[in-house]
Amino acid sequence: MSSSDLIVSLDIGTSKVRVIIGEVQNGAINIIGVGSADSEGIRKGAIVDIDQTVQSIRNAVDHAERMVGIEISEVYVGIQGNHIALQTNHGVVAVSNEDREIGEEDIERVLQAARVVALPPEREIIGLVPRQFLVDGLDGISDPRGMIGVRLEVEATVITGAKTAIHNLMRCVEKADLQIAGVILMSLASGQMALTKDEKNMGTALVDLGAGSTTIAIFEQGNLAATSTLPVGGEYVTNDISYGLRTQTEQAEKIKLKFGCALVSDAAEDQKFKVVRMGSNVEKEFSQVDLANIIEPRMQEIFQLVRQEIIRLGYEGKVNGCVLTGGTASMPGVQALAQRELETSVRIAVPDYIGVRDPAFTSGVGMIQYVSRYMRPRAAGSARRAAVRKPAPASPSAAAKPGIFERLKRMFSEFI
Incomplete structure (x- = not known):
């Protein structure tokens, strides 16, 4: 990860739409901008009016942009609801390197293998959370990178949701002229911030x-x-x-x-x-x-x-x-x-950051922490655009070769 990175979370709730801008500097998170707007078009956590929801998202984004003076182009979207389901799955691959050292590519492949599950046509995968990795039968490993082995396995929780709910949510965000960097289960994000x-x-x-x-x-x-x-x-x-x-x-x-x-x-x-x-x-x-x-x-x-x-x-x-x-x-x-x-x-649980010391912001701040810990490190060394861009000319380096996270995102795009 670069020394300074910007992450934006979007929490679409029944009463409020909240946008939180987090700046990650050398692993430390600072909340630099917060935008909120009254939520229209949402009933009991479900979208019932696309146009009203789009307008609520735009209002919250405008509020956050005015606070910080930058333009938001990309957001991580939180999802929750009674359509969410969890199931466990297992993935196995052979380590591809000649020296048998486990690298990013092996982890990518084993996570891809764990995503192969039989699902009804009306459901799709939102995300996958590794519970533990196994190297040649040795279990309890949280990060196998750099270890030596022949066989790499993962036990993971597959998060699935109803296609209708997911696609309606994503449609609203896209119609608000925002790119979706990822969809995150809010319970997972809140747990990252709220629980020890x-x-x-x-x-x-x-x-x-x-x-x-x-x-x-x-x-x-x-x-x-x-x-x-x-x-x-x-x-x-x-x-x-x-x-x-x-x-x-x-x-x-x-x-x-x-x-x-x-x-x-x-x-x-x-x-x-x-x-x-x-x-x-x-x-x-x-x-x-x-x-x-x-x-x-x-x-x-x-x-x-x-x-x-x-x-x-x-x-x-x-x-x-x-x-x-x-x-x-x-x-x-x-x-x-x-x-x-x-x-x-x-x-x-109350977030310990200035400007967001309220239980209502737990999910939004948790999403930023979750992204900085589990999703952004995969983009290290890549020239991936930050979640927020200042209104300035794009640098030539922005067209550099995509990193592992970008390739992983493209690979999984068919599921989202």
């Missing part, structure tokens, strides 16, 4: 509390073991407030963000606010306790559904803790309520 090595090994549930959906990802033995999406989220809390206080959804959302509390016991009776009720111009006064009485039952229900889903996935008693991310996790009282309902230790 020990948490991944011991068994942890990463719960992303979004606006339209809640995504559960189980990590075990250092890898993503299972994932599931529930069609409930912060939007449902807003709807409950709207009905309970008889006010418009837009105002209910503002009240939730300013005065919302997930526990009645933590709410303050003297914290008052006024609401314009539907069908009249008369304002009525409510307290934070009134609001918490509406919020707590719905949040309680969401965590009960999360617990049932963990049991359904077969991880009852195997999860040693829970980590919360997503915009809804920042509401006061959520951590204590989750701890009570899930009956396990709970913490909230």
Whole structure:
């Protein structure tokens, strides 16, 4: 990797579209730009209106470009949803070098072999995550480059998704005049940022509390073991407030963000606010306790559904803790309520970077970390264009011979 590299992540959520620009300098990441826009055309995490979604992406990109003063040409896109499935597969190749030293080309070939799986016509491969490599039967190897061997194997998790959902997502990004550098599973990216090595090994549930959906990802033995999406989220809390206080959804959302509390016991009776009720111009006064009485039952229900889903996935008693991310996790009282309902230790993951210290940015920042660690190093030594380009004439070196990452991308392009 060059001494300075730029990576852009695009997180298309139900309530917000977020663009984060990360600068990687000698392995260290700095967040230099953030753009966000209200999400239109998305319902429960799925695209329901292409044109509205395209406009939301453009608005978020423009916001980020104005902040940093550069032009975004290429992005890494996050994907999630209940159509995502995981399956394990095995790849085997013979080491091609005469001296039997394992190189990049051998790793490329074994990963290609692991991607050969039988899939229904309506599904396709999004990505592949190596769990471990084996060299001549010796297992537990995380990076076999430079090792000597005759036979190279890989045990990998193949991430698949519904073609319709993937192609609609990519169509929206392309119509927004952006090139797609890669598609990344958000649960994987969030895990990269939110979880420690020990948490991944011991068994942890990463719960992303979004606006339209809640995504559960189980990590075990250092890898993503299972994932599931529930069609409930912060939007449902807003709807409950709207009905309970008889006010418009837009105002209910503002009240939730300013005065919302997930526990009645933590709410303050003297914290008052006024609401314009539907069908009249008369304002009525409510307290934070009134609001918490509406919020707590719905949040309680969401965590009960999360617990049932963990049991359904077969991880009852195997999860040693829970980590919360997503915009809804920042509401006061959520951590204590989750701890009570899930009956396990709970913490909230917040990115430790200036400008993005909010659980809502976990996925976007995680994508930048994931790319810099697992995807960009393959481009070392290549003249691949950065994810962001400044509006200046292209240098002649930009047409240099493509590197291994570029060849790998072309090879896998048929799957995406």
